Amino acid sequence: MNVTVVTCPSCRNALPQSLCNTGAMAHCPSCDIAVQAEVFPAFFKGTTIGQKAETIVEEGTSSCFYHEKKKAVIHCDVCGRFLCALCDLDLGGSHVCPACADAGRKKGNVTELETNRTVYDSAALTLALGAFVVWPVAIITAPAAIYFAVLSWRRPGSLVPRTRLRSYLAIMIALLQLAGFALLAVLIIKES
Amino acid sequence: MSAPAITYTKVPGLGTGVFEYSRLYVGPDHLLLVGSTAWSESYRRFYFRDIQAVFIRPSVWGKIQNAVWALMLFLAAIIAIQVSDVGAVIAWIIASLFALGLIVNTLRGPTCACYIQTAVQTTKLSSLGRLRRAQKFLTQLKPLIANIQGTTAAVDAAANPAAESGPPVPGP
Numbered sequence: 533m534n535v536t537v538v539t540c541p542s543c544r545n546a547l548p549q550s551l552c553n554t555g556a557m558a559h560c561p562s563c564d565i566a567v568q569a570e571v572f573p574a575f576f577k578g579t580t581i582g583q584k585a586e587t588i589v590e591e592g593t594s595s596c597f598y599h600e601k602k603k604a605v606i607h608c609d610v611c612g613r614f615l616c617a618l619c620d621l622d623l624g625g626s627h628v629c630p631a632c633a634d635a636g637r638k639k640g641n642v643t644e645l646e647t648n649r650t651v652y653d654s655a656a657l658t659l660a661l662g663a664f665v666v667w668p669v670a671i672i673t674a675p676a677a678i679y680f681a682v683l684s685w686r687r688p689g690s691l692v693p694r695t696r697l698r699s700y701l702a703i704m705i706a707l708l709q710l711a712g713f714a715l716l717a718v719l720i721i722k723e724s
Numbered sequence: 725m726s727a728p729a730i731t732y733t734k735v736p737g738l739g740t741g742v743f744e745y746s747r748l749y750v751g752p753d754h755l756l757l758v759g760s761t762a763w764s765e766s767y768r769r770f771y772f773r774d775i776q777a778v779f780i781r782p783s784v785w786g787k788i789q790n791a792v793w794a795l796m797l798f799l800a801a802i803i804a805i806q807v808s809d810v811g812a813v814i815a816w817i818i819a820s821l822f823a824l825g826l827i828v829n830t831l832r833g834p835t836c837a838c839y840i841q842t843a844v845q846t847t848k849l850s851s852l853g854r855l856r857r858a859q860k861f862l863t864q865l866k867p868l869i870a871n872i873q874g875t876t877a878a879v880d881a882a883a884n885p886a887a888e889s890g891p892p893v894p895g896p
Binding site: 538541542552553557565566567568569570571572573574575576643644646647648649650651652654655658690691692693 | 729730731732734747749756758760761762763764765766767768769773774775776777778779780781782837839841842843846859862866869870873874875876
């Protein structure tokens with residue numbers, strides 16, 4: 533076990549081991565702030581060093597596509613290229629090469645690598661509701677809201693489960709706004 | 725390379741910021757912290773194998789909120805007493821809304837700050853702002869992490885087998 537110290541989240545001073553994993557609040561001896569600390573085995577493991585690629589010693593052994601002097605240990609599940617231990621990336625149980633992982637990240641089809649997404653249904657609802665603040669802009673934002681709401685049905689949405697309520701609501705509000713404008717136009721024409 | 729969709733379960737609670745709100749989800753092998761703005765979502769993953777520690781620290785935010793509700797209630801009640809007729813009715817309705825806010829905030833329990841630590845970052849889980857909820861979540865999280873990492877007792881036993889087996893027993 534490495535010599536590691538659990539620190540108080542408030543004062544950053546060491547918390548005694550006896551105060552951790554008690555399942556209850558305990559007071560930090562340094563700052564006297566109550567804190568519940570649950571420490572898991574990963575805390576004591578320290579940093580793990582990645583695998584080293586083996587150098588080819590026998591002729592005829594398959595080599596890595598990216599490092600021709602390194603021994604291939606697996607193939608990429610996407611492109612099939614042979615990979616050494618260094619180039620092998622484990623993504624949710626499948627093995628891919630760095631190029632495929634990068635391409636997948638750019639195209640947004642590797643869920644594990646996604647850090648953000650545009651959610652068109654939220655954008656549509658924001659546009660529809662935002663028009664209430666500055667109502668004349670609704671003539672532009674209402675059609676845009678409808679467009680984004682329809683777009684949200686075709687594009688990948690949120691990573692987490694959500695209903696289509698936002699898009700339906702956005703369409704409904706935007707249609708009401710457009711109807712309001714149409715009514716206003718009719719009234720103005722009648723007046724004139 | 726499209727992988728099957730990951731199923732997430734929402735952890736109750738909503739963390740609010742100025743332009744962003746955050747929610748926490750539990751996946752098959754990780755926690756997903758989702759930060760949402762008006763048009764986008766950002767994702768941070770905490771794999772169970774990487775979570776080193778979780779800290780919960782009580783905060784005074786709930787008491788401040790209660791003080792604000794109580795002050796607003798007091799002011800609305802003063803106005804309701806001072807004015808008459810329709811004004812008094814409106815002021816009492818407003819006062820009752822502040823009273824409702826005070827009651828709801830009190831019933832939700834004390835507030836806290838919850839932090840999750842990995843080897844490279846310590847992140848505040850702002851959606852876990854209530855002590856009861858944070859402690860309940862921690863109770864649910866511990867077996868999920870133990871399934872992957874084992875327990876700290878097992879780590880201690882591996883590091884110090886003599887202590888685990890006890891003192892040597894003298895022979896006959």
